[in-house]
Amino acid sequence: MRIIKIKMGIAFFLVLTLLSCSKDGGSSSSDPVIVLGTPFASNASSITDNSFTANWVVVPEAESYLIDVSTSNNFSNFVTGYNALEKTGTTAEVMGLSPGVSYFYRVRAKQGNEVTNNSNIITVTTTGNQPEDPTYLKVKANALPNPFYVGVAVKANQLTDGSSYDAVLKNEFSSITAEYEMKMNPISTGSGSYSWDAADKIVNYGNDNGINVHGHALVWHNAVPDWLSNFSGTDAEFALEVKKYITDVVTRYAGKIKSWDVVNEAVDDNGNMRSTIFLQKMGANYIKDCYQWARDAANAAGDTNLLLFYNDYATSTNIPKQNKMFTIVDDLMTSNLIDGVGFQMHNTYLSPTKEQIETDINRAVALGLKIHVSELDIQVNQNNDITYLTEERSLAQKEKYKEIVKIYNALPDANKYALTVWGFKDNESWIPYSTDLNHPGNDWPLLYDNKFELKEAHTGFLEGLD
Known part of the structure; x- marks a missing residue:
């Protein structure tokens, strides 16, 4: 114990000697090293439309602090005047900001030439509403004398608050359509048995965020659940199952x-009624029956404003198919069972022509129906002759998007409903390597590339709204 006490006494003496040398101006080589603590940033205060006060905890050894303020959480760009702004206190007034914008700040402590690492990052959103950006599709469409919905096809797993899909959707689009998850197959698990999770998420997301929801689709031959495909009851019982499904979903x-798209793609490529299980078991009148059940269900639920659409593809270039579709539409109109037509528009950069599109759409306009360009994408590699999106094809695609948007924008106000792009990013499109479409290779058919960056096609869409 005595030895330990002696050693502790010697250590204490050495410390006192060092401090004494420091006070008396002794050699700097014997001065103790002062380690600056990294500051801790705390929440902002006094937040207004154009300013806030940044706050941080004092670091005793610090002479001053350096504050950064940015509009991005990786500080890739700085608010003017707030890149390593030096302050002597523990607050900074950050001014000259925009309303309704999220900003980020961080702090470093400084003594002489020594500067610490960055503090934690604080996020603060100024009050007020940010002016809407006219380079967003829906913003420009909403500013038109006769606005219409700008839509996009979605998957339920994309609709997470704060995701890249969520940010793009809320900025750009005013309507959503389920790409697949609101068709019969994923919803109906048996007679009177349903899986609602994905459909509910899509509908609730739209309703919660003030975004229109278009239902797609109640009856489609490629989305029949196994239990109904293998139904062993009578044809009359089969029809009752379809009626029950439509009634329950619409209700x-x-x-x-x-x-709602009530019936989807009921005409084959030869211009005949497609030989589906619905036609085989329910007869030639099945389409009108489905629309009647949808209308009755909506009315019974008090939804007398529900719009019912028929939806199909390739009607601009396939005249027999176009004629048959309008035969169906005419028949539905005699019973007041249809409000609009969905023209899918899975087009290429070469086809259809402007005149073909206008002729097709104007047949529905002449009937006083709503027009939904329901599944728009534009292929640029339908013949698999390029391995990347060339500038030439990109510009051609831009012009085709511009053309279809201009055609739609020129429609009478009473006939406009929505123009829906079929997906977000090129690499998530159904087009590349599609066996259904007989598309042999890659393609880039949408408004955003694989990295969610805007393409020239997006500019073409905007220009079509001029």
């Missing part, structure tokens, strides 16, 4: 979904 979403 569940009454007042939450503004429009």
Whole structure:
């Protein structure tokens, strides 16, 4: 114990000697090293439309602090005047900001030439509403004398608050359509048995964020659940199952979904009624029956404003198919069972022509129906002759998007409903390597590339709104 006490006494003496040398101006080589602590940033205060006060905890050894303020959380760009702005206190007034914008700040402590690492990052959103950016599709469409919905096809797993999809959707689009998850196959698990999770998420997301929801689709031959495909009851019982499904789905979403594609793609490529299980078991009148059940369900639920659409593809270039589709439409109109037509528009950069599109759409306009360009994408590699999106094809695609948007924008106000792009990013499109479409290779058919960066096609869409 005595030895330990002696050693502690010697250590204490050495410390006192060092401090004494420091006070008396002794050699700097014997001065103790002062380690600056990294500051801790705390929440902002006094937040207004154009300013806030940044705050941080004092670091005793610090002579001053350096504050950074940015509009990005990786500080890739700085608010003017706030890149390593030096302050002597523990607050900084950050001014000259925009309303309704999220900003980020961080702090470093400084003594002489020594500067610490960055503090934690604080996020602060100024009050007020940010002016809407006219380079966003829906913003420009909403500013038109006769605005219309700008839509996009979605998957339920994309609709997470704060995701890249969520940010793009809320900025750019005013309507959503389920790409697949609101068709019969994923919803109906048995007679009167349903899986609602994905459909509910899509509908609730739209309703919660003030975004229109278009229902797609109640009856489609490629989305028949196994239990119904293998149904062993009578044809009359089969029809009752279809009626029950339509009634239950329309009733569940009454007042939450503004429009439905009731029957999808009922005409084959030869211009005949497609030989589906619905036609085989329910007869030639099955389409009108489905629309009647949808209308009855909506009315019974108090939704007397529900819009019912027929939806199909390739009607601009396939005249027999176009004629048959309008035969169906005419028949539905005699019973007041249809409000609009969905023209899918899975086009290429070469086809259809402007005149073919206008002729097709104007047949529905002449009937007083709503027009939904329902599944728009534009292929640039339908013959698999390029391995990347060339500038030539990119510009051609831009012009085709511009053309279809201009055609739609020129429609009478009473006939406009929505123009929906079929997906977000090129690499998530259904087009590349599609066996259904007989598309042999890659393609880049949408408004955003694989990295979610805007393409010239997006500019073409905007220019079409001029």
